[in-house]
Amino acid sequence: MKQLAIIGGGPAGISASIYAARKKMDFVLITKEVGGQVIKAGNIENYLGYAMVDGIILVEKMMEHMRKLEVEPILDEVVDVERLSEGFEVRTASGQSFKTKTVLFCTGSEHRRLNVPGEKEYTGRGISYCYTCDAPFFKNKKVAVVGGGNSGFEAAEQLLNYASTIYLLEISDQFRADEVLREKVLGNEKVIPLLRHRVVSAEGDGMFLKAIVVEDLEKGKTYRLDVEGLFVEIGLEPNTKLAQKLGVLLNSRGEIIIDCNNRTSERGVYAAGDCTNIFAKQIITAAGDGAKALLSIYHDLTYGVSSWI
Numbered sequence: 001m002k003q004l005a006i007i008g009g010g011p012a013g014i015s016a017s018i019y020a021a022r023k024k025m026d027f028v029l030i031t032k033e034v035g036g037q038v039i040k041a042g043n044i045e046n047y048l049g050y051a052m053v054d055g056i057i058l059v060e061k062m063m064e065h066m067r068k069l070e071v072e073p074i075l076d077e078v079v080d081v082e083r084l085s086e087g088f089e090v091r092t093a094s095g096q097s098f099k100t101k102t103v104l105f106c107t108g109s110e111h112r113r114l115n116v117p118g119e120k121e122y123t124g125r126g127i128s129y130c131y132t133c134d135a136p137f138f139k140n141k142k143v144a145v146v147g148g149g150n151s152g153f154e155a156a157e158q159l160l161n162y163a164s165t166i167y168l169l170e171i172s173d174q175f176r177a178d179e180v181l182r183e184k185v186l187g188n189e190k191v192i193p194l195l196r197h198r199v200v201s202a203e204g205d206g207m208f209l210k211a212i213v214v215e216d217l218e219k220g221k222t223y224r225l226d227v228e229g230l231f232v233e234i235g236l237e238p239n240t241k242l243a244q245k246l247g248v249l250l251n252s253r254g255e256i257i258i259d260c261n262n263r264t265s266e267r268g269v270y271a272a273g274d275c276t277n278i279f280a281k282q283i284i285t286a287a288g289d290g291a292k293a294l295l296s297i298y299h300d301l302t303y304g305v306s307s308w309i
Contacts, residue, residue, distance in 0.1 A: 001086070001087055001099045001100060001101060002026045002027055002028060002098060002099065002100040002101070003025045003026045003027055003100065003101050003102065003297075003301055004020060004025055004026075004027040004028075004100055004101065004102045004103070004104060004294075004297055004301075005027065005028050005030065005088070005090045005098055005100040005102075005103050005104070006020070006027060006028065006029045006030070006104045006106060007030055007031070007078045007081075007090070007103065007104065007105050007106060007107055007242070008030075008031055008036070008105065008106035008107040008108055008239075008273070008275075009029060009030075009031025009032075009033065009034040009035065009036065009073050009106070010031075010035065010036025010037060010038065010106060010108045010273060010274070010286060011036065011038060011062070011273065011283050011284075011286040011287040011290065012106035012108070012272040012273030012274070012286040012287065012289050012290035012293070013029060013031060013036075013104075013106035013272075013273070013290060014029075014034070014035075014062045014063075014065075014066060014287070014290065015286075015287040015288070015289075015290030015291045015294075016029075016104055016106060016272060016290035016291065016293055016294040017029040017066060017071045017073070018065055018066060018069060018071065018291075019290075019291050019294040019295065019298075020071075020294050020298075021066075021069040021070065021071050022069065023294070023298050025298065027100075028074055028090075028098055028100070029071060029073045029074065030073070030074045030076055030078050030090065030092060030098075031073055031074075031075065031076075032075065032076070032077050033075070034059065034062075034063060034073055034075075035055075035056075035059035035062070035063075036108045037108060037109075037236075037274070038055045038058055038059050038283055039055055039056055039059055040055065040130045040132050040133060041055035041058075041132065041283070042054070042055055042131070042132035042154070042158060043055075044058060044283065046282070046283075046284065047283055047284050048284055055132070058283075074092070074096070076092040076093060076094050076096060077092060077093040078090055078091070078092055078093075078242060079091055079092060079093050080242070080245075081103060081242050081245065081246060083246060083266075084099070086101075087099060087100055087101045087102070087268065088100050088101075088102075088103050088246075088268065088269075090103065101268065101301065102268045102269070102270065102297050102300075102301065103246075103268065103269050103270070104262075104270045104271065104272065104293055104294070104297060105240070105242070105243050105256060105264075105269070105270070105271040105272070105275055106271070106272050106273050106275070106286075106290060106293075107238075107239040107240065107242070107243075107275045108238075108239055108273060108274045108275055108286075109236035109237055109238045109239055109274045109275060109281075110236060110237050110239060111129040111232065111233075111234075111235075111236060111237070112232075112234050112235045112236060112237050113232065114146065114199055114232055114234070116199055116200060116201050116202060117201040117202070118201050118202030118203055118204065118209075119202055121202070121204070122202050122204050122208070122209040122230075125204065125207065125208045125209060126202075126204065126208050126209025126210075126227075126228055126229055126230060127202060127209055127229075127230045127232065128229065128230070128231050128232070129231075129232050129233075131145075131154070131155035131158050131159065131231050131233070132158065134229070134231075135155075135158045135159050135161070135162050135163075136162060137229075138159065138162050138163050138228065138229040139162045139163075140162075140163070140164050141162075141163055141164060141227075141228045141229060142163065142164060142165040142166075142167075142225075142226060142227045142228060142229075143159055143163045143165070143166055143167070143227050143228065143229035143230065143231065144166070144167040144168075144169060144199075144212055144225060144227045144229070144230050144231070145159065145166060145167070145168050145169065145230075145231045145233060146169045146170075146199055146230070146231070146232050146233060146234055147169075147170065147232070147233035147234045147235075148168070148169075148170030148171075148172065148174070148175040148176050148177065148195075149175075149176045149177055149233070149235070150176075150177045150178055150181060151233040151235075152168065152170070152177065152231075152233040152234075153168075153175070153177035153178075153181040153182065153185050154181065154233075155231045155233050156168050156185045156191060157181065157184060157185050159231070160185070160188055160190055160191075163190065163229070164190065165190055165192065166190050166191045166192065167192050167194055167225055167227065168185070168186075168191055168192065168193050168194060169194045169197045169198070169199065169214065170193075170194070170195050170196075170197070171196070171197065171198045171217070172195070172196070173195055173196055174195065175193070175195070194214070194216075196216065196217040196218045197214050197215065197216055197217065198214065198215050198217065199212050199213070199214055199230070200212075200213040200214060200215050200222055201213045202230060203224075208228065209227070209228060209229065209230060210226065210227075210228065211224050211225060211226050211227060212224070212225050212227055212230055213225075236274060236281065237254070238253070238254050238255045238256070238274065238275045238276075239275055240254055240255065240256050240275050243256050243264070243269065243271065243275070246266055246269055247265070247266055248264045248265055248266050248269055248271075249264065249265040251277050253277075255275065255276055255277040256271040256275055256276045256277065257276075257277050258270070258271050258272075258276045258277065258278070261292070261293075261296040262276075262289065262292055262293035262296050262297075263296065263300075270293050270296065270297055271293070272286070272289040272290045272292070272293035273285075273286035273289050273290060274286055276289070
């Protein structure tokens, strides 16, 4: 039986694996891909030690650190975690099975969908959840960005290099992005801000997106915007179904509730990063959270548990 199974290979899982390797623990790191959301982050300006770094390059640096410590992630998908009389059994999509004393969920989150007619049909055909991946495809085209937080404004900022017109939609009556971002984006003549607006549906020719129908919540009217691109940046949905199956307590947003030492409500189950109820969903906080969780697990396995949620 292993000491620990780390599920998820984003910044939290990578950080935890590095600390586990340094503690000479017997563990596995299981993830569908290494890097998580960082791969799609584009230019990063707020990770300690880097004034500017591309997300892919940052992940490569993390992987280099893992290789130096001989951490070999298992590229697979965890499909089930079951509590045993002593510890847990973790099963993967390829049929592998691992017995472990503790489990650390670093499962991150996924982009929220609008859940409007036409969204599913035109995803990948004009509708995108990754501006870093898809912005270059919209050179000299009209696009819309949904979301008035930092993610929405970062998408708009990158699209300034390509699109001819950018409609920036926010359902509330104010934008929530950082002031520096707001000034840069809203000060550009390409950007048309639309507060108190929401997307009602997406329309196309059967192959590609051609327009969106939006509702002006202030006036109570709907109208059509001719756009060939729609970038959805309305937040993240935590990946917590496996944790929930174990009986772990979640908050109203579906996030895993943890204490200050990354323990969950279930003995032997820990969580770190964006899948938890930590306030700041940042790369650097996820990495720190993974390290902190691992140190907590090591302490509990070595000295016993003093307290739980």
